[in-house]
Amino acid sequence: MNLIQLKERLKILAENNVISFRSAELTTQAFTQLQQAWHTDNIPNSEMLFTHLSTAITRIERGEEIGAPMPGILTEIKTSKYYSEVVQQVNFIESLYGSNLPAEELDYLMIHYTNVYQQNEGGSNE
Template identity: 35%
Template sequence: MDTLLERLEILEKSNVITENAKAICSKVIEQFVDEENASRYSMLITHLAMAVTRIERNETVYSPPDIIMNEVYLSSHFPAAVEKVAMIEKWMNGNFPEEERKFLYMHFVNVLSKP
């Protein structure tokens, strides 16, 4: 967990991510991550921080390939992923573009499917 928080600190101090992105990711870590599963969340947290930053900086976003998303949609973990992304959007007081939402679904399904 500390490693994830340290990474966010470094990214924010070097202006790679925004202060708000760091705050949202810190809340996600606080709510969803514990010491036992922290390493599984590394890619998700990094992507989330960049996604929030891209939105705030009005940067272009792209979707993951349809072939990957078809697998994500069929996963038994997809409903939980949707729920978690909705929680994050609530904390943000806004919605992700569909492209970013798909990436977050993909990352959450990946994290949730690991034993």
């Protein structure tokens, strides 16, 4: 997925009130941050991650909650060779958001980011 494709996806979701326009902007910034970290325009297999991010921010804004992922998955995530890079990306999102995100949302973001990193060998594939 590239930035144009992401913006098209987010525009449709925002115009249909599935996500907020603020979450679309934050998601665009997070995508751009990952593009810069990987020195690429295209981030394959990232649709789930960035769709989840925009809906997560919208859920938080609307006061909606989500259940926590299975603890075993989080244990596996912490052993990933990309864990420190994933933490940096999630910390960047929290800085954009301006406050701490709920633990459950952070956990799911960690899972999605780790999947994208693993599927793309840490950004070395295009």
